[in-house]
Amino acid sequence: xxxxxxxxxxxxxxxxxxxxxxxxxxxxxxxxxxxxxxxxxxxxxxxxxxxxxxxxxxxxxxxxxxxxxxxxxxxxxxxxxxxxxxxxxxxxxxxxxxxxxxxxxxxxxxxxxxxxxxxxxxxxxxxxxxxxxxxxxxxxxxxxxxxxxxxxxxxxxxxxxxxxxxxxxxxxxxxxxxxxxxxxxxxxxxxxxxxxxxxxxxxxxxxxxxxxxxxxxxxxxxxxxxxxxxxxxxxxxxxxxxxxxxxxxxxxxxxxxxxxxxxxxxxxxxxxxxxxxxxxxxxxxxxxxxxxxxxxxxxxxxxxxxxxxxxxxxxxxxxxxxxxxxxxxxxxxxxxxxxxxxxxxxxxxxxxxxxxxxxxxxxxxxxxxxxxxxxxxxxxxxxxxxxxxxxxxxxxxxxxxxxxxxxxxxxxxxxxxxxxxxxxxxx
Amino acid sequence: xxxxxxxxxxxxxxxxxxxxxxxxxxxxxxxxxxxxxxxxxxxxxxxxxxxxxxxxxxxxxxxxxxxxxxxxxxxxxxxxxxxxxxxxxxxxxxxxxxxxxxxxxxxxxxxxxxxxxxxxxxxxxxxxxxxxxxxxxxxxxxxxxxxxxxxxxxxxxxxxxxxxxxxxxxxxxxxxxxxxxxxxxxxxxxxxxxxxxxxxxxxxxxxxxxxxxxxxxxxxxxxxxxxxxxxxxxxxxxxxxxxxxxxxxxxxxxxxxxxxxxxxxxxxxxxxxxxxxxxxxxxxxxxxxxxxxxxxxxxxxxxxxxxxxxxxxxx
Numbered sequence: 001x002x003x004x005x006x007x008x009x010x011x012x013x014x015x016x017x018x019x020x021x022x023x024x025x026x027x028x029x030x031x032x033x034x035x036x037x038x039x040x041x042x043x044x045x046x047x048x049x050x051x052x053x054x055x056x057x058x059x060x061x062x063x064x065x066x067x068x069x070x071x072x073x074x075x076x077x078x079x080x081x082x083x084x085x086x087x088x089x090x091x092x093x094x095x096x097x098x099x100x101x102x103x104x105x106x107x108x109x110x111x112x113x114x115x116x117x118x119x120x121x122x123x124x125x126x127x128x129x130x131x132x133x134x135x136x137x138x139x140x141x142x143x144x145x146x147x148x149x150x151x152x153x154x155x156x157x158x159x160x161x162x163x164x165x166x167x168x169x170x171x172x173x174x175x176x177x178x179x180x181x182x183x184x185x186x187x188x189x190x191x192x193x194x195x196x197x198x199x200x201x202x203x204x205x206x207x208x209x210x211x212x213x214x215x216x217x218x219x220x221x222x223x224x225x226x227x228x229x230x231x232x233x234x235x236x237x238x239x240x241x242x243x244x245x246x247x248x249x250x251x252x253x254x255x256x257x258x259x260x261x262x263x264x265x266x267x268x269x270x271x272x273x274x275x276x277x278x279x280x281x282x283x284x285x286x287x288x289x290x291x292x293x294x295x296x297x298x299x300x301x302x303x304x305x306x307x308x309x310x311x312x313x314x315x316x317x318x319x320x321x322x323x324x325x326x327x328x329x330x331x332x333x334x335x336x337x338x339x340x341x342x343x344x345x346x347x348x349x350x351x352x353x354x355x356x357x358x359x360x361x362x363x364x365x366x367x368x369x370x371x372x373x374x375x376x377x378x379x380x381x382x383x384x385x386x387x388x389x390x391x392x393x394x395x396x397x398x399x400x401x402x403x404x405x406x407x408x409x410x411x412x413x414x415x416x417x418x419x420x421x422x423x424x425x426x427x
Numbered sequence: 428x429x430x431x432x433x434x435x436x437x438x439x440x441x442x443x444x445x446x447x448x449x450x451x452x453x454x455x456x457x458x459x460x461x462x463x464x465x466x467x468x469x470x471x472x473x474x475x476x477x478x479x480x481x482x483x484x485x486x487x488x489x490x491x492x493x494x495x496x497x498x499x500x501x502x503x504x505x506x507x508x509x510x511x512x513x514x515x516x517x518x519x520x521x522x523x524x525x526x527x528x529x530x531x532x533x534x535x536x537x538x539x540x541x542x543x544x545x546x547x548x549x550x551x552x553x554x555x556x557x558x559x560x561x562x563x564x565x566x567x568x569x570x571x572x573x574x575x576x577x578x579x580x581x582x583x584x585x586x587x588x589x590x591x592x593x594x595x596x597x598x599x600x601x602x603x604x605x606x607x608x609x610x611x612x613x614x615x616x617x618x619x620x621x622x623x624x625x626x627x628x629x630x631x632x633x634x635x636x637x638x639x640x641x642x643x644x645x646x647x648x649x650x651x652x653x654x655x656x657x658x659x660x661x662x663x664x665x666x667x668x669x670x671x672x673x674x675x676x677x678x679x680x681x682x683x684x685x686x687x688x689x690x691x692x693x694x695x696x697x698x699x700x701x702x703x704x705x706x707x708x709x710x711x712x713x714x715x716x717x718x719x720x721x722x723x724x725x726x727x728x729x730x731x732x733x734x735x736x737x738x739x740x741x742x
Contacts (some may be wrong), residue, residue: 003473131695133565135615137615138614140614141613141614141615141616144610144612144613148610160669177586178564179586179587182587182589182590182594185593185594185597186591186593186594187593188593191597191606192598192600192601192617193597193600193606193608193617193621194599194608194609194614194617195617196613196615196616196618197563197564197616197617197618198563198615198616199562199563199565200563200566201565203616265451289528289696293698323609387596388596388701389606390500390605390689390692391596391599391600391692391697391701392596392697392698392701393697393698394605394689394692394693394697395689395693397689398641399685419571
C-alpha cells in the first residue's frame, strides 16, 4: 500500500478514507474483527494498540471500524452527550499518538503530506534565520515561543534539564496560514490571540501541528456525528447492528453530567448572592445597546437554567425537568421583567414584542401565555459563554476573581454555590 | 464641519433624484447585488422593511428614486434566496466603529451626538484595525465606509467569508486587543497588536474613569503621575512592572489591565462582526438622522467627514 493511502489512518475523512467506506459491504456483513475493533477503540490508551501497519487490510479494517464507531454512537447518543465527546476525545488521542510515532520514526514527510491536504504549511529553516514573507522573525521570539510551549507542558526552561531529544518538538518549525485554522477556532480548539501570526502565517511547533491536526479531525467527527444524529432521528439507523454496537460503546463510557462537574445541584430556589457580576449588572438594568442581549440572550437563559438546573446531557425542554409552570411564572419571569423595566429606556416600553421573546428563548415558542405543553416548541437557549459576552456586550463583563476559573456564567453560579456550601460545612 | 441635522422628506427626495446614482454603489455590492437582502427604514424608526431583493442596479435605482427611504441597508451575507434570507452562501466580515460609542471621549458630546473630534478618533481606530487586518492577518479586499456617525470595515476576502460566529468573534478579539496575551514581550504577532491597543487606550484614559471602574484613588494618582513611564513600559512589553510601582500591587495592576482590555473591546461593536446576517447601511445611501452620505472611503488615512456632506446641505 502506498503512503498516500495511509492518509485514511491519520484522517478517516480523507478521500482515501471515504473511498474505503464507499467500497465496503453493508454494516450487517462487516467482519467480526471490524465490529470488535469499533467497540474496543473507545478503551484505547495511547499505546501500541493504536498503531496501524501499512498493509491494505490493516488500513481498511482501521477505517471501517472508525466509521462503524461513529455511526453506532450517533444511533444511540445525542451529538453533545458525554458518550459522543468521549468517543471524539479518544479518537483525537489516537491520531495524535500516530502522528508522534511516525514523526519519531522519521516519517515526518508522511505526516506532513496528510496535513498539507487541509492546511497550507511552510517548513521553517532556523539555521538561516526565520523569515516569513517580508519579515525576519527575531531570534529571541523563537526562543520565547519555545519556552512558552515548554511551560505549557510543565517543563521549566530555566532549569536547563531538558532532554535534547524532545526539544525539537517545541521549536516553531512550521508556519500555517491562519484562515486554514478556522475550523479549529469554530470548534473551540484554538485561540487566535494565542497564535504568533506574521503576514497571515501562524508559527507552529511540530508538537502543536500534530495536536492541531488531531483536533481538526476531531472537529470533523463532531460535525459528522451531529449530521448522522439528525439523519437517524428522521429515518432511524440503517441497520440494527449500529444500535447494538452503539449500546456496547455507550456502556463502557461513564454517564457524567456536564454542569455537575461543579457540584451536581438539584433544582432549587435561585440564590442571587451566587450570581456572577454580569448577571447582577443586567438585573440592575442596562442601557439601550445592550438591552436585548442582556435581558433576552443572557438573563433569560441564565435564570431558567440556574433555577431548573438541568443536567448537561440531552437538554431539550423545560418540561423534561419540571412539571409546574409556577417555577417559570413565579421564580424566573418576574426577575426578567423587573430587570427589563429597569433598563434605560425600559425594554418592553418600546419593544413589547420582546416579552414573547423571553418565552421563546425558554423554548415555549413566540407567546406571552406559555403552557407546559408548549415546552420544546422552540430551542431552550443556554447561557452564552463568558467569551461571547465579552465580545458581544463588553460593558456587561466586570470580572471578579472567580470569573478567571470559569468559562460560563452558569458555571460561575454553580461554583459559587459550591464554595458557599463548602464554607457552610466548615463552620 | 457642516451642521448635522435630520434631513427632511423633500431633501431625501432631492438626494436620491439629483445626487445619487447606482454608479455610486461600491463594486463589492454591485457585483453581488441580487444575492443580498436589502432593508429599509421608511420612518426613521429602524429598518423594519426587510427581505427585499433587487436583481439589477436599475431596480434598486427605481426604488430609491421613487421611495427615497429614510435609510437603506443591505446584508453582509450573500444568499441563494435573499428575499427569504435562506440558503446562506457566505458573509463579509464587518467591523462597526461608532464614534458615539467609543469608550474614550475627548470632547463634550453626549447621547447620540458626534463631533469632529469623536469622528477623528473613530477614524484613527478604523485605520489601526485596518492595518492589523491587512498586514498582520494578511487579508485582502478590505473596504472602508464612513457610515455617517462612524465607520465600517468590510472584508470580502474569500478565505474568511465562510467563517462562523466563533471565528468572527476571535477576529474581533484579535483586532481590538480584547484579550490579554500569553506573553507581553514578543516583538510581533498578537503581543504587538495588544501593546499598541493598550497604549492607545491608556493614553486617552482619564483618572476619573479609572476610579469609577473600581481602581483605588491612590493607585490612580500614582499611575497618572507616572503616565509617561507606564507608556514606555507598555511599549517595551514590560507592562507587568507597573505592579512594582509604590502603592500599586498585583490587584490594582490586574484591575487596570482588565479595564484597558475591556475598553479595547468596546472600540468596535462585536455584535456586528459576529452576526453573519447583519444588515449595514449601504455605501452611497443617505444617513438621514445626520444628513450625511454613507460613503466608500478611498484612503482611510486622509478621509475627512466633509467629503460626505450631501449637496442639499452645501451653501
